[in-house]
Amino acid sequence: MLHPAARERGYRLHHHASIGSTNEEALERGRAGDPGRLWVLADRQTAGRGRIGRAWDSPAGNHHASLLLVDPCPQRLAPQLAFVAGVAVVKALVAVAGEGMGIALKWPNDVLCGGAKLAGLLVEGTSGGRSAHSSGFSAVLGFGVNCASHPTHLSYPTTHLGLLAGEAGTRDALFAALSASAIDALDLWDRGRNFAGIRRAWLDHALPPGTPLAVARPDATHVGTFKTVDDDGRLILETGSGCLTVEAGDVFLADMTAAS
Ligand SMILES: O=C(O)CCCC[C@@H]1SC[C@@H]2NC(=O)N[C@@H]21
Numbered sequence: 384m385l386h387p388a389a390r391e392r393g394y395r396l397h398h399h400a401s402i403g404s405t406n407e408e409a410l411e412r413g414r415a416g417d418p419g420r421l422w423v424l425a426d427r428q429t430a431g432r433g434r435i436g437r438a439w440d441s442p443a444g445n446h447h448a449s450l451l452l453v454d455p456c457p458q459r460l461a462p463q464l465a466f467v468a469g470v471a472v473v474k475a476l477v478a479v480a481g482e483g484m485g486i487a488l489k490w491p492n493d494v495l496c497g498g499a500k501l502a503g504l505l506v507e508g509t510s511g512g513r514s515a516h517s518s519g520f521s522a523v524l525g526f527g528v529n530c531a532s533h534p535t536h537l538s539y540p541t542t543h544l545g546l547l548a549g550e551a552g553t554r555d556a557l558f559a560a561l562s563a564s565a566i567d568a569l570d571l572w573d574r575g576r577n578f579a580g581i582r583r584a585w586l587d588h589a590l591p592p593g594t595p596l597a598v599a600r601p602d603a604t605h606v607g608t609f610k611t612v613d614d615d616g617r618l619i620l621e622t623g624s625g626c627l628t629v630e631a632g633d634v635f636l637a638d639m640t641a642a643s
Pocket residue numbers: 403404405406407428430431432433434435437439446447448449492493502503504505525526527528643
C-alpha cells in the first residue's frame with residue numbers, strides 16, 4: 384500500500400489490524416534503534432491520541448498512520464515538521480478529493496473542509512534512540528484522517544473524505560498518496576534548510592487571510608482574523624488592537640463553539 388515512489392526511496396510499512404497508538408509504536412521503534420523511514424499504519428487504534436492529551440477516535444475505515452524519521456534535522460528545528468506534515472497531508476487529500484473542494488490547513492495542526500475538521504496531525508519527538516543510524520533524535524509525524532466516518536459527539540464540526548471524494552476517498556487511497564507526498568514535502572523542506580519553501584507551500588493551502596479565528600490562551604480568548612504565519616512558524620492574528628503573535632495555543636474558527 385506504500386506508493387512505489389516511497390518503496391524506491393527505502394520507506395517501509397508495518398501494518399497492524401489494531402494497535403494502541405501508531406505514534407506510540409513509532410516512537411518505541413525509534414527508541415529501539417529503528418533506522419527510520421518507517422510507516423506504522425493501523426486499521427484501528429485503541430488509544431489514539433490527539434493534541435493536548437485529547438483522545439482521537441480511531442474506528443476502522445479511517446486513516447491512522449505515523450511516520451518515524453530518524454535524525455531528520457537539527458533537533459531545534461523539529462517544530463517545523465508540523466508544517467511539513469501539514470503540506471504532505473493537504474496535498475494527499477487534494478490528490479484524492481480533487482482541487483476546489485475547500486480543503487485548507489488551520490494553524491497549527493488541523494485540516495478543515497467547509498469549516499469542519501477532516502484531519503489532525505500530531506508531531507512528537509524522542510531523543511532516546513542513539514544508535515548506528517542516529518545521534519538519538521527521532522521524530523514521529525502522526526496523521527489522523529476521517530475517511531469513512533467522522534465523530535459526531537465533539538463540540539466542533541467534523542467531516543470525512545468519503546463525503547468529498549465518494550468511493551475514491553478510502554483510507555488506502557489516502558495512505559498511498561500520503562506516502563508519496565510526504566517524500567515531496569520532506570525534500571522541499573531539505574532538513575530545515577528551506578523552511579521558507581515549506582512555509583510558502585503551507586500558506587498556499589491554508590485558510591484564506593481574513594478568516595475569523597479565536598485563540599484560547601490561559602489569560603483570555605483572543606478573537607481576530609488570520610493574517611499569516613511568520614518566518615518562525617508563529618501564527619499572526621490581526622485583532623482590533625493590532626497584531627498578536629501566537630507561539631502555541633488552541634485555535635478555532637471564531638464562529639465555532641469550541642477548540643479543535
Ligand atoms: O487533531 C489532533 O488533535 C491530532 C490528531 C492526531 C491523530 C493521529 S492518528 C495517527 C497518530 N496516532 C495517534 O495516536 N495520533 C495520531
